[in-house]
Each structure stands twice: as structure tokens, then as C-alpha cells.
Amino acid sequence: MIKTRYWLTLLLLAAILAGCASFSASSQAQDAGRLVIYSGRSESLVAPIIEQFSQASGIKVEVRYGNTSELAATLLEEGKNSPADVFYAQDPGGLGAVANAGLLAELPNETLDKVESRFRSAQGLWVGISGRARVVVYNTQLLKAEDLPADLFGFTEPRWKGKIGWAPTNASFQAMVTAMRQMWGEEKTRQWLVGILANQPVVYDGNTAVVAAVGSGEIEVGFVNHYYLYRFLREQGNSFPARNHFMNNGGPDSLVMVSGIGRLATSKNEENALKFINFLLSPVAQQYFAGQTYEYPLVAGVQTEADLPPLESLNSAGITVDQLADLEGTLNLLRETGVLP
């Protein structure tokens, strides 16, 4: 009994010491000041570039990683007491919710002007950092690129029954449907949704799962963002039997979406926040997104990764991020048609 109590005490002490060691590291401030980032982009994507910023600027950076919508909800709950300086989001939806609550401060024009006006908020409350295109990913053993229809509406044909995968809970998918409503109109979008449903699409939890299923041949095609494929190619080599097909028809199925960043109005480290945002729009960081995450750089003059068609060459949907704001209408349509529960 005495022996076990001794062990327990020792364990307890070890746990407390370990705890202190790992927590105290975050509580010291340095001369260049600090910066608190809420990042809806995952650690594996952005930690290296944030580390690079911290090294170069001497600013002590603290990052809270999470899911974009959960962090947006957190910012809404925190209100003016938020410790965050910037919110770096995976998609415009999360930024829009925070901006609508009046929690974001306007960004200076010289920062905003670094990207095309369709890739930033009209009120200048946030700016796009990197882009991703909607594509059709297809299994190269089962299909050739020529087999694919000219636009997404072609997939409502019976030939595709049981062969399609999609992820209707995914924010990018929902943005694409919003773009459809803008460009095709409500009725045609509804017809498309009903038509795809009639083809019994396989529903996945996210883009990753869709690409994996296309690669394994569980399905033949999937509607996803372009960059997930490259992570599979990197881990599994070029023999991974799936490739992207860019629709290139200027319609909603050629939508380019962005990740973006905004500065909190309550930020106490305004200067550092702007430094970070400008750093993400610098050639170094833009090159990082192009090379490491296979996303599209949004700043002119930065090279896209070799095996990706450059952004300028894409006949992408000419739609601004603000036109994608009516998510509520899209969700209602998705629920009415039974795409979402």
C-alpha cells in the first residue's frame, strides 16, 4: 500500500511538472511583441510558414488551431474579450460570420490591393491568401478525361448512376452551390441537385474521403477542391490512379475559392497583425502555398506548381466572394432537396 501510494505521488508530481513545463513556455513575452492567431487552417498546412514568420520578425507567435467554423463560433462567443489578433480561415464563410458581427477591423488598401478584388471582402474586412479550384477528380483506370461531360450538369445523366462521390457538408461544396444559384439560377440548381440525387451519389464526410474513394475505385468521379489529390500523390506516388479535371467553362463548376485572413477589431497587437497579413501576401509565403500545399498563389508574379494549370489560364467563374455570401439560401435549398438532413 505504501509503495503504491509512493508511486502515485510520483506520477502526480511528474504530471504536474510536465504540465508546468509545457504551459510556462507560452507565457513569456518578448521585445518584438506577440501575436495570437486563430487558425482554421490545419497545423500541418500552415505551421511551417508561421514558424518562418516568427523567426524572421522575432515576434512571439501563439497559434490556436481548430476547425474554421468552430473557431468562428468561438470568436462570436468571446466578443470583445477575444485574445485573438487575427483569424486565418479555411473558407470565406467563417470570415463572413465574424465580419457580420462587427468583429473585424478594416485592412489598409495597400494590403488589400495585393490580390484581385474578387478575392477579398468588398468592405475590406478580410483578404484572400491562397486559392483552390473546384475540380472533378476521376479514377484514371476506369475513365479517361474525354469521358467527362463539359459541365457538372452532365453528371445528371443515368450513365453516372452510383459512380459519383460528393461531400455536401463541406464548405467549398456549399460555396459552389451558392455560385450555381447566382449563375444558373435557383431552378436549374435545384434540377441539378435533384438530378445528382437520382444518380445515387455516395456521400462522404469531406474532400479527403472523396479523393481516397476515387483512388481506390469505390467511385469513379468526385466533386472536390483541386489540392487534396496532390497530398495523395506525394504519399503514394504518381501511380495513385486519380487525376483532376478542370472544367474550364467559366461556370460555377470552375469556381475558385479562397482561404483568407482578417484582423480582429479588438486586437492589441495591431502592427504585428498587419505584419503577419502582409507576410502571408509576400512572395516567400505565396511561393510556400504554391509549392508545399499545392494551392494557387493569389499575388501576381508568383509561380504556380509545375503540374498545375496556372490561375490565369483557368477559365474560372467570374464571381466575387461577396456574391457567395447567401449561405442560408443554399442551406435551405440543400435541405429542401434532401441533400442535407
Next chain:
Amino acid sequence: MYLPAALVALAMSLPLLYLVVRASAAGRSAWNWLLRAQTLQIMGQSVGLALAVMLAALILGVLLAWLVSRTDLPGRSIWSALLPLPLVIPSYVGAYLFVSFFAPRGLLQNLLEGWLGIERLPSVYGFWGAWLVLTLMTYPYIFLAARAVFSRGDRSQEEAARSLGCSPLETFWRVTLPQLRPALAASSLLVGLYVLRDFGAVSILRFTTFTRAIYLQYQSSIDRSAAALLSLVLILVTVGFLIAEQRIRRSAAENPHTAVHPAEVIRLGGWQVAALGVVFLILLFGLIFPTGVLFYWLIRGLLAGERIANWLGPLLGSVSSAGLAAMVTVVFAFPVSVLSVRRSNWLSQILERWSYIGYAVPGIVVALALVFFGANFVPGLYQTLFMLLFAYVILFLPQAMGSIQSSLRMVQRSLEEAAASLGENPLRVFQRVTLPLITPGVASAAAVVFLTTMKELPATLLLAPTGFSTLATQVWGAVSEAYFARAAAPALILILASSISMFLINHHATLSGSSQRQ
């Protein structure tokens, strides 16, 4: 005793208060969604899945606990430490691993295509997939609770039954099971609520439950009011489960005893092979396949030039936060548990049931409630270790309570009274008589909280000190972005660290058990 218990219950009210505040702002579209006929169907699916998983986990958990604690199964202590481990795999990751292996064209099909030319396996998605995965992830709750009773249960009654001519099965049914009943009721309640509030497994296995609907509200429109309204409805359903559990528990006879003579080990004889087969099968599905997929990812990634990221920091983060959470939660669980067992009246019952609120709603809801209260009312504590531990206590208190209560119920009061009559004060009586007797129950309470904290995501992400990371957050961050190789290393370390902890806890429980007997 009432004061600390009331304080604990007060802390538990925070999420409820938050939900009422938020839900009151819910708009018409939220109400419309709620009042559709389809919503009833979704709720039915939730409850049906919860009941099915409870039944399966109950059978599996009791059987396995009996095998490792009462029979001459070879390698009992190893199985005893390994069998709770599926509890440590986050359900999101577990389901993903399961799908990677068993999908129509997953790894298993790949292997089979080579040998047998099978091109497609039947679908694993939907109700049965979710049922299987959630059963494998939750049977450890039953296993740990039943094992605590078996290792301390009153064998003299069983032996009496046997000597009076009862068959082993009859003895189990008429003597052992009634002893187990309170512990099983409490732990199957945990299983049921786990399924009701799970999001990860059901979304990957494509089975729409009510919690999935709540998550979709946050994910898509960041509509906190609608999500709060739905969460309140989920709490109402939980109340049904709570009442049912209390009925079952109340009708169980109190079974105190002195119970300290070593049991006769049941010889399995020819059944040994079958028993080993069952244990192996469960470990195969619950542990070996998932770990196998992780190793496959790791090796494939390493061959492709991936490097293993620094895992020491996340490991420290995981072990220290889970260790502290286990201790703090057990301490907080005592007042309410002691009160509800020893002073059973309406007030103590309400206090006890009230403590389940944090466990009745999805983790993200509790996390956001604490974000709201923390940031706005105690900014000094917000996003500190204290806040995080507080969140863990709210989330996991019921997990610790069940075990402690059922072991308390088995302590004969006359022993305590004897000690008191010999002049010991109540605290000393507790320390010298009660605590040693309930140690296995406390150990299993700590084990459950430890393992579930190791995999906790929403509260850790939102409430931990900024920059704090755990193995679970690392795994989640990597898998969600399709970086499988990067997910594999922290996931394997998570499982390894948990198994070592299980060995330590088991070791401690057996040690104190044996020193008791001498």
C-alpha cells in the same frame, strides 16, 4: 457533503444556462427544422443506434471482464491491460481507420484481390457500420466497470450457490449478475450517452443522428441559436435514458459484503481456446486492425520521404492533461457519489442526475459554453490550464461517478461504523476503511477519464492555453487534411502511451487489492 456536491452541480449548470440563453434567440428557420416529421425519424435513428450499441457492448464487456478476472485464461493480465484500449482512439480517427480497412475497395479488399480475386466488398456504411465501430469503441466502459466488480465482488455467495447445486450459468444469472447490476446500469448509460453525442464515427460512416444534425448547424452556418435549440432537445432525450437507468439501479438489491477472500479460479478447460478466440477477435477489430492501418500509413509515408514531426511536446501535453484530468475529476466525483449512495434522498438524487448534463450534449456545445463564460466573466482564467481541467471535469464527471458509486455500494457499512465506534473521525474512517475497499472502483474511474481525455478534441482545441497541443489534436489536424503519414506517428504514440498507463493503473489496482487481503 451537500455543499461541495451542490457546487459541483452548480458548475454543471453552466452549459445548460448557456444553451437556454442561446436557444431563446433561435429564429423561425430553426424551429421549422425542428418541427419537421423528418426530425423525429433522425431522433429515432439516434436512439435506436444508442440502444443497439448498448446491448452489444454490454454482452461483450461483461464476457471479457469475466474472462480476465475470474477464469484461468492464459495471459489474463496482458488482455486486461489491452482490452480497454479501443477507448483511447478518437471516434473520428477510429471510424476513418475502420473505413480505410473495410471499405468496398479498402486495404482488406486489396489483400483479398491478390489472393482470391475479390473486386469489391459489401458496403460498411450506414447503421451496421456505425453500430460495429461504436460498439468496439465503447465496450471498454462496461469492461472496466464489470472488471472492478468481479475483482472485488462477493465470491462467497457464488460459492454458496454452487455448493447448493446451482450450475455455473445459473450462478452467474442468479448471483453474479445482480451484483453487477448497478455497475452495468451506470456504465451502459455512459455507452448510450456516448453514442447519442458522438459526431465523428457517425459522419464518417454516413449515419445521420441528431448530434450530426447539431454539428452541421455549426459547420455550415455557424448558427449557434439553432444548434443550442437542438442540443436542448437532445438533453430531453437524455433525461429519458437517465430515468430508465435509475429505475434499473433502484430495483437492484443493495449488496454490501465483506468480500475479501480469494476466489476459486474457474477452469475453462476445453473452452480456453474459444475464450482466447473471442478476446483475440475483439482485439483484432478494436486494436490490431486500426494499429495495422496506422503502421501501413507510417511506413508508406516514410518511404515517400515524410519525416516524423516532433512528438515529445504533444506527448507531454496529452499525458499531463489526461493525468491531471483523471485526478481532478475523481476528486470532484467523490462528494456527489458519496452523497447519492449514502444519503439517498430526492435532493441527492437530483444533484447526482444533474451532473450528467455535461455528458448529455456534444463536446463542442460544452466547449462553447465555457468559451462564453470564460471569456466574458473570468477573462483571467480563460484559456488557461485551470479552464481546460474545469472543462474536462464537466465533460467527464459522470464517467468517474458510476464506478465510484458502484464500488461504494459494495462496502459494508458496519465496517465503517465499527471504525467510527472505535473513535476514528469520519475522514479517517473514509481514509482507512472505505478508500482501500473501493480502490479498484476508483482506479477504473481514473482509467476511464484518463483514456477519454487523451482523445478529447473540441474542449482541448478551444480552451487549452494557446499553442498547447496534444497527440489527439495532432492526429486530427493531419487526418482531416489527408496527411496520413503525419497522423500515423502521433496516433501510434497515443495508443502506446495509453497502454503503458493502463498497465500502471492495473498494476496499482492489483497491488492494493492483494495488500488488502494480507
